[in-house]
Amino acid sequence: MDFLSLLGVVLAFAAILGGNLLEGGALSSLFNGPAAIIVIGGTVAATILQTSWPTLKRASAQARWVFVPPYISIEDGIGKVIDWSVKARKQGLLGLEGLAEKEPEHFARKGLQLLVDGAETETIRSIMEIDLECREQRDLESARVFEAMGGYSPTIGIIGAVMGLIQVMTNLEDPESLGNGIATAFVATIYGVALANLLFFPVANKLRGLVKERSRYEDMMIDGLIAIAEGENPKSIELRLRGFLQ
Numbered sequence: 001m002d003f004l005s006l007l008g009v010v011l012a013f014a015a016i017l018g019g020n021l022l023e024g025g026a027l028s029s030l031f032n033g034p035a036a037i038i039v040i041g042g043t044v045a046a047t048i049l050q051t052s053w054p055t056l057k058r059a060s061a062q063a064r065w066v067f068v069p070p071y072i073s074i075e076d077g078i079g080k081v082i083d084w085s086v087k088a089r090k091q092g093l094l095g096l097e098g099l100a101e102k103e104p105e106h107f108a109r110k111g112l113q114l115l116v117d118g119a120e121t122e123t124i125r126s127i128m129e130i131d132l133e134c135r136e137q138r139d140l141e142s143a144r145v146f147e148a149m150g151g152y153s154p155t156i157g158i159i160g161a162v163m164g165l166i167q168v169m170t171n172l173e174d175p176e177s178l179g180n181g182i183a184t185a186f187v188a189t190i191y192g193v194a195l196a197n198l199l200f201f202p203v204a205n206k207l208r209g210l211v212k213e214r215s216r217y218e219d220m221m222i223d224g225l226i227a228i229a230e231g232e233n234p235k236s237i238e239l240r241l242r243g244f245l246q
Contacts, residue, residue, distance in 0.1 A: 005066050005206065012198040016190075035160050035188035039195065042156035047149050058138060059145035066206050072213050074220055078241045081224030084112070085234040093118065093229070107131065107218055111225040121229045128222045136215045143207035150200030157192020161185040220244040 020030055048056065087095050093115050100112035110131065114124045164185025220241055227237045 008202065009199070013194075016194060016198075030187060030190065032187040035164075035191055038160035038163065038188055039153060039156050039191040042159065043149050043153040043192075043195070046152045046156070047145060050148060051145055055138075055141050055145060059142035062139065062142045062207055063146075063203065065210055066203050069210055070214065072210070072217050074217050074244050077217055077220055078224070078238065078244075080108070081221065081228070081241060082234050082238050085224070085228045085232070085237050088115075088228050089231075089234065108221055111221060115225060115229055119229075121226050124229060125222060125226055128218075128225070132215060132218045132222070136211060139211040139214075140208060143204045143211065146200050146204035146207065150196040150204060153196045153200060154189075154192040157189045160188025160192070164188060216244060 017027060017030065021027065051059070084096060084099065087099070096112050097116045100109055100116055103109040103112055107128075111124065111128055114127060119127075162185075164182065168182055168185070223244075224237060224241055227240065
């Protein structure tokens, strides 16, 4: 669990609610059903319209990364590659076959299997880089889904505001309806801007950062596998791969 992300979400919305209270406003004034339906429903609908089903499905699944990110440790990855290189020098590349079968990471398992099968270094690099680049592009497309939602929600909020003002203008003779219309107008704008800047854009940036971090990890893994295939000394491999550490 990423408690910093959770803390960020809590602080963001607590700041709005707390600021409203300090200004003398009531919490109930920020809760408006019609405004929520307009902004959230409109944003989701526009996003669905522009996004393919596979990308939308992938984005929904990756949203949990914000609070439960995938485990990525370049330090651990380097240690794993060094262990492989030591075993390969002692037992040859075929000695890695048992490790390949037990390796839990799909990307690393694929690279090990290519080593065991005796693939050329350029073939290994080409296959692994295609795998990395394709997955990176798919994951970045998922992050762009939330970026698109951040772009739509303020505009939908403005639509909600205009609808609220229309309600006000058409019921000027009925003072009781003026309050609801004005509330919908202003609250819809708050919803749109707040969701964009406190949720959708931060989620998109968090996912993009995680995708880049995993790609860096897999770049390290490719370099390590190639070095093993070329028979480099484990110590030299370690010194090279430590360049991937921040």
